[in-house]
Amino acid sequence: MYSFEYRRAQSVAEAAKLIKEVDDGKILAGGMTLIPTLKQRLAQPSDLIDLGKIPDLKGITLSGKTLTIKAMTRHFDVATSADVKKAIPALAVLAGGIGDPSVRHRGTIGGSTANADPAADYPAGIVGLGATIETNQRKIAADDFFTGLFETALEPGELIIAVHFPVPDKAGYIKFAHLASGYATCGVMVSKTGTAVRVGVTGAGPSAFRVPEMEAALAKSFTPDAIAHIKYPPDDLLSDMHAGAEYRAHLVTVMAKRAVAAAIA
Amino acid sequence: MAKISMKVNGKTVSGDVEPRTLLVQFIREHLGLTGTHVGCDTSQCGACNVHYNGEAIKSCTILAVQADGSEVVTIEGLAKPDGTLHPMQAAFREYHGLQCGYCTPGMVMVAVDIARRLPGADEETVREELYGNICRCTGYQGIVEAVMAGSEAMQTGVLPLKEHH
Ligand SMILES: Cc1cc2nc3c(=O)[nH]c(=O)nc-3n(C[C@H](O)[C@H](O)[C@H](O)COP(=O)(O)OP(=O)(O)OC[C@H]3O[C@@H](n4cnc5c(N)ncnc54)[C@H](O)[C@@H]3O)c2cc1C
Ligand code: FES
Ligand code: FES
Numbered sequence: 001m002y003s004f005e006y007r008r009a010q011s012v013a014e015a016a017k018l019i020k021e022v023d024d025g026k027i028l029a030g031g032m033t034l035i036p037t038l039k040q041r042l043a044q045p046s047d048l049i050d051l052g053k054i055p056d057l058k059g060i061t062l063s064g065k066t067l068t069i070k071a072m073t074r075h076f077d078v079a080t081s082a083d084v085k086k087a088i089p090a091l092a093v094l095a096g097g098i099g100d101p102s103v104r105h106r107g108t109i110g111g112s113t114a115n116a117d118p119a120a121d122y123p124a125g126i127v128g129l130g131a132t133i134e135t136n137q138r139k140i141a142a143d144d145f146f147t148g149l150f151e152t153a154l155e156p157g158e159l160i161i162a163v164h165f166p167v168p169d170k171a172g173y174i175k176f177a178h179l180a181s182g183y184a185t186c187g188v189m190v191s192k193t194g195t196a197v198r199v200g201v202t203g204a205g206p207s208a209f210r211v212p213e214m215e216a217a218l219a220k221s222f223t224p225d226a227i228a229h230i231k232y233p234p235d236d237l238l239s240d241m242h243a244g245a246e247y248r249a250h251l252v253t254v255m256a257k258r259a260v261a262a263a264i265a
Numbered sequence: 266m267a268k269i270s271m272k273v274n275g276k277t278v279s280g281d282v283e284p285r286t287l288l289v290q291f292i293r294e295h296l297g298l299t300g301t302h303v304g305c306d307t308s309q310c311g312a313c314n315v316h317y318n319g320e321a322i323k324s325c326t327i328l329a330v331q332a333d334g335s336e337v338v339t340i341e342g343l344a345k346p347d348g349t350l351h352p353m354q355a356a357f358r359e360y361h362g363l364q365c366g367y368c369t370p371g372m373v374m375v376a377v378d379i380a381r382r383l384p385g386a387d388e389e390t391v392r393e394e395l396y397g398n399i400c401r402c403t404g405y406q407g408i409v410e411a412v413m414a415g416s417e418a419m420q421t422g423v424l425p426l427k428e429h430h
Binding site for chain 2: 038052180
């Protein structure tokens, strides 16, 4: 690891101020992506600004039809929260399937969302449930947040404070996990709220995306059969030694069908 | 350099570390507690697991400075001072949960964490929960049996003995 300065922020305002002041600072949340990256010398920040001790950046609240998860809430807390299980059980399933218990004891929703790994689970949840990302500057709709491979709408120095999820009538999340890493080769979150349906896909493309054709079909009939014939074009999908684009395209339909089945089970 | 202090296996320890020092380096190199192992550099093998404020975490994926003020228990902290093994350690011995022993400290720390969080967990759950602990020797069968027996022993105080064939 290259050397860096370590700074512990006491508040979001202090973290935002520090990140502007230092040369090439990085926010440190759960460290489950950032520290392995530093260990491999794939990044060389001048300073790490740790959010770990900011008191009001953790916690889950259910208020009416909105579930709010603050940025430093860990995957473990989301997976085991009574409020999440009651309001959006599929989101508890998603968080409980991230990595392993030791990773879930440290990794956070804010870090995962900001990192925008193409194979991460949360982006499917955020897009498939139509969440809103609250930052220290503004609110960003899910559809505008993930802009590309490891790219988001966040400005330099902009911090995620919380993610707000509208509570759907039904939702289901299923991933086809990469056997070694556990990340999603393809993961799909499907949700239904009144007559509105959202299908959010992670793992298959450079960043999470929706499938409007499936959403339209599911709005008419919320059953796996309704989308069995819908093929996703492989043209813009990822392709690597583990799964080619054609295979990932196939998985989009299969995982979406299973997610619908989970939602109505 | 940064001054840090934390409780490790019940004792308050302190040290001067570079910010880039990992908790596992602090434990092994500064404190000389070499029971905690490092088996990879990708945060995937689980050999480095310790209990951090009561929960299993990978000590190779947290900076020592982040752990300032925390409570850490390493594999050395499980047995009683007189050497009596923790029930989970006894179970690993009884059920052949180890061969070379490299993965074992991390396995045992995670096993205790599983037993505390999910007492009475079935075999499938135990296998899922051990996802982040890689063993290159045993084929996992003995480990899974050990975790289930050790978990029972932690609840009842009695370790079910393995049937010997
Ligand atoms: C062995 C292993 C297996 C894993 N398996 C999975 C898996 O199956 N699925 C999955 O989705 N993920 C997986 N992960 C990744 C894990 O979910 C991470 O927790 C997550 O990607 C990053 O969250 P973090 O809190 O650890 O963030 P960090 O690593 O601390 O930070 C990640 C990035 O986000 C930035 N950042 C952090 N917080 C904020 C904030 N509030 N505002 C703005 N920027 C911020 C940081 O500067 C950094 O660039 C795995 C990780 C490991 C080590
Ligand atoms: S050494 Fe920590 S996970 Fe491998
Ligand atoms: S006993 Fe050798 S790696 Fe597990």
